[in-house]
Amino acid sequence: MKKKNEFSAKKRRPTVKDLAASPYFGSQPVISPDGSKVVYLRGVPNLKTNQLDIEGYVYDVESMTTHLVFKGGWNTRWFDDKSVCCLKSVSGITQIHLYRNLIGEPIQVTEHPSPVKNYESYGNGFVYTASRNTSRTRIGNFKHIESEVPDDGLFYIDVDRTLQHRALSRTSFEKENSELPSSYFEITKLLDVRLAIDSFVVVPKKNTIYLNCQANSEIYFEDDTTCFKIQLDSESVLEAMESSTIDAALSIANIVKLNLPKGYKVRDTSPDGEKILLIGRDIERVPESRPDLWIIDGSVLEDPNAEVNPKCITETIDRSPLEAYWTNHGIFLLHWEESRCFISRISENGDYSTYSLGDLHPKSYISMNGNGDIAFKGLSRTQLDEIYFGKFNESGWDLTKLTDATTTYSHFDFGTVESIKWMSKDGIQIEGVLRKPSDFDPKKKYPLIIHPHGGPRASSHCSLYYNMYYRPVHSLLARGILILEPNYRGSLGKGRKFMELNHDNMGVGDMWDIESGIDHLISMGFIDEAKLGSMGGSQGGYISAFGGMHTDRFAAVNVMAGVSSWYMYYVGSDNRQGIHLTGTPYESKTNEVYRKTAPISAIERAKTPMLIQHGENDERITIISAQELYRALKQKGVPTELFTFPGKGHGFISPQDNYAAMLQVYRWFCHYLLGEELDFFKDDFRLEEYENER
Numbered sequence: 001m002k003k004k005n006e007f008s009a010k011k012r013r014p015t016v017k018d019l020a021a022s023p024y025f026g027s028q029p030v031i032s033p034d035g036s037k038v039v040y041l042r043g044v045p046n047l048k049t050n051q052l053d054i055e056g057y058v059y060d061v062e063s064m065t066t067h068l069v070f071k072g073g074w075n076t077r078w079f080d081d082k083s084v085c086c087l088k089s090v091s092g093i094t095q096i097h098l099y100r101n102l103i104g105e106p107i108q109v110t111e112h113p114s115p116v117k118n119y120e121s122y123g124n125g126f127v128y129t130a131s132r133n134t135s136r137t138r139i140g141n142f143k144h145i146e147s148e149v150p151d152d153g154l155f156y157i158d159v160d161r162t163l164q165h166r167a168l169s170r171t172s173f174e175k176e177n178s179e180l181p182s183s184y185f186e187i188t189k190l191l192d193v194r195l196a197i198d199s200f201v202v203v204p205k206k207n208t209i210y211l212n213c214q215a216n217s218e219i220y221f222e223d224d225t226t227c228f229k230i231q232l233d234s235e236s237v238l239e240a241m242e243s244s245t246i247d248a249a250l251s252i253a254n255i256v257k258l259n260l261p262k263g264y265k266v267r268d269t270s271p272d273g274e275k276i277l278l279i280g281r282d283i284e285r286v287p288e289s290r291p292d293l294w295i296i297d298g299s300v301l302e303d304p305n306a307e308v309n310p311k312c313i314t315e316t317i318d319r320s321p322l323e324a325y326w327t328n329h330g331i332f333l334l335h336w337e338e339s340r341c342f343i344s345r346i347s348e349n350g351d352y353s354t355y356s357l358g359d360l361h362p363k364s365y366i367s368m369n370g371n372g373d374i375a376f377k378g379l380s381r382t383q384l385d386e387i388y389f390g391k392f393n394e395s396g397w398d399l400t401k402l403t404d405a406t407t408t409y410s411h412f413d414f415g416t417v418e419s420i421k422w423m424s425k426d427g428i429q430i431e432g433v434l435r436k437p438s439d440f441d442p443k444k445k446y447p448l449i450i451h452p453h454g455g456p457r458a459s460s461h462c463s464l465y466y467n468m469y470y471r472p473v474h475s476l477l478a479r480g481i482l483i484l485e486p487n488y489r490g491s492l493g494k495g496r497k498f499m500e501l502n503h504d505n506m507g508v509g510d511m512w513d514i515e516s517g518i519d520h521l522i523s524m525g526f527i528d529e530a531k532l533g534s535m536g537g538s539q540g541g542y543i544s545a546f547g548g549m550h551t552d553r554f555a556a557v558n559v560m561a562g563v564s565s566w567y568m569y570y571v572g573s574d575n576r577q578g579i580h581l582t583g584t585p586y587e588s589k590t591n592e593v594y595r596k597t598a599p600i601s602a603i604e605r606a607k608t609p610m611l612i613q614h615g616e617n618d619e620r621i622t623i624i625s626a627q628e629l630y631r632a633l634k635q636k637g638v639p640t641e642l643f644t645f646p647g648k649g650h651g652f653i654s655p656q657d658n659y660a661a662m663l664q665v666y667r668w669f670c671h672y673l674l675g676e677e678l679d680f681f682k683d684d685f686r687l688e689e690y691e692n693e694r
Contacts, residue, residue, distance in 0.1 A: 011413035013478030020659035035373035045655035157184035210266035336493030339462035379463035422520035425512035447531035454538035460485035545599035548608035556672035565598035572622035615648030
């Protein structure tokens with residue numbers, strides 16, 4: 001006969017502190033242009049210093065060796081096949097640093113007065129975005145909402161000239177320094193209007209930069225786009241600057257405003273640079289339609305009088321593009337398929353073939369070079385998150401695993417994970433991710449927590465390890481609580497029609513999917529329906545609040561950064577156009593749908609205990625939403641707790657705050673589902689409570 005803790009003796013169940021302190025790999029490793037090396041990041045939460053310690057590693061494909069290159073950097077790029085670069089903070093300002101030939105101390109390339117935001121290798125240096133730091137003559141410190149004049153700039157800096165300039169400046173007096181040749185210049189001086197820079201695409205072989213702009217930096221203007229093609233020989237401009245002004249030097253460059261519909265941006269170009277791969281939404285169809293990939297001849301976009309009819313290539317595959325690369329072997333697209341991400345190769349006619357990586361799938365991002373070689377963080381139902389590299393062949397990729405976190409943390413028990421499906425109330429098939437303890441017994445009755453993802457334009461990953469922070473999934477599994485992550489209507493991975501099913505049906509349709517999923521599991525006989533909970537953040541927080549107030553099924557819910565009412569969201573969010581509802585809350589013909597889809601509209605019947613967590617500086621979902629839920633429930637006498645996090649916005653990763661947030665959630669559900677004392681400030685350093693429960 002097995003002893004009660006025989007399984008636990010083999011593997012230790014992770015505590016909340018274990019999860020909060022667990023290292024993790026960055027989502028997007030980057031492959032070198034020639035495919036000989038991969039750089040990836042490893043983040044180590046430091047609970048003592050409350051900092052995220054970042055380490056940068058390089059894997060050499062030929063020698064099959066890995067070594068640590070830098071600490072404290074992020075947003076990695078390859079300068080060439082042997083030199084890697086990253087962003088690092090210098091006196092609180094983000095600057096570009098270069099590790100030439102992967103040896104020695106880094107070279108600080110930029111000394112920009114404001115943080116570098118994005119950058120790419122170009123010519124003998126880098127193109128990067130940062131503030132122009134133009135002087136303001138107005139009096140007072142304020143922000144003109146949705147009317148602020150953008151201050152974004154696009155710059156070029158030459159590495160060798162910069163180093164030469166610094167060397168000469170050390171042996172020169174201040175007066176002489178001003179006479180030294182410049183090593184950088186502002187490209188956006190070519191524009192006759194100030195715009196916010198969304199992104200840019202460099203085509204070094206063509207001396208070309210595609211610049212994607214929008215009218216204002218606020219997310220509300222994401223579809224008010226303007227794109228430019230800039231042909232720029234950086235070395236010629238710097239040489240011209242030695243004998244003329246920057247304005248005169250830039251006259252040798254060429255800039256053309258592209259004839260593109262609003263909402264479209266340049267994503268990539270064909271290898272020869274002649275055709276353009278666009279990403280854009282057909283905003284005339286419905287306001288919230290998904291983005292698609294489109295192809296058009298580049299010369300057509302340069303003619304302001306030409307009829308522009310880009311060809312959509314993703315209508316057949318019917319999936320939202322997460323990543324897209326145009327390589328020598330064609331166009332590759334990363335997309336969701338229910339709870340997994342897949343890579344497909346798609347032709348210019350829209351025909352596609354999808355590659356299988358077995359049980360493995362990328363986590364929302366991939367890096368790919370011109371030869372089709374890839375690097376990605378891979379997820380699996382049986383292994384922890386690992387970094388992979390793959391050489392392309394016509395049948396897919398020959399994959400090499402570069403890390404071995406699965407072995408390193410083999411002493412932990414992370415439970416099991418599987419994909420399940422059920423029919424919703426209106427006959428729509430729903431897929432989700434079900435997590436169970438490793439010693440799951442179908443003859444027993446288990447508590448169940450619903451964990452809806454955010455978005456809603458996202459999906460839950462069918463992966464062994466859940467490390468999205470805030471929610472202590474594996475610690476709850478360790479206590480014998482099952483977790484269901486439903487990919488409810490509106491999620492990605494099932495096509496346009498499924499994605500748009502929650503339009504004007506927010507909350508209501510979501511609960512059809514969730515309650516039918518609960519009923520499906522109850523019918524299997526292993527769920528204690530008196531011990532149900534729901535937890536989530538952002539859209540997942542909204543759904544948890546909706547379920548907690550509109551139904552009586554849950555014993556307790558947790559709401560992080562959740563919406564209380566769509567009226568509150570509309571007036572307070574920086575993304576009010578992202579509401580998946582028709583019209584506005586001010587119109588008589590549409591305000592009823594705003595009311596009925598709001599959690600707060602069911603306050604009269606609400607009785608479910610609610611734990612609320614919110615960042616005080618959240619611009620996406622204002623803290624007023626949290627306060628409205630809290631005050632209303634308190635007034636009704638419903639058990640409710642509100643924790644706010646000063647200085648934090650819509651998501652945060654400081655280790656101590658993460659630990660505190662996860663511990664609050666853990667204690668909340670251990671109290672309401674397991675009957676334990678509610679003490680938010682009791683640590684979980686001791687393992688007895690995890691092991692003795694079994």
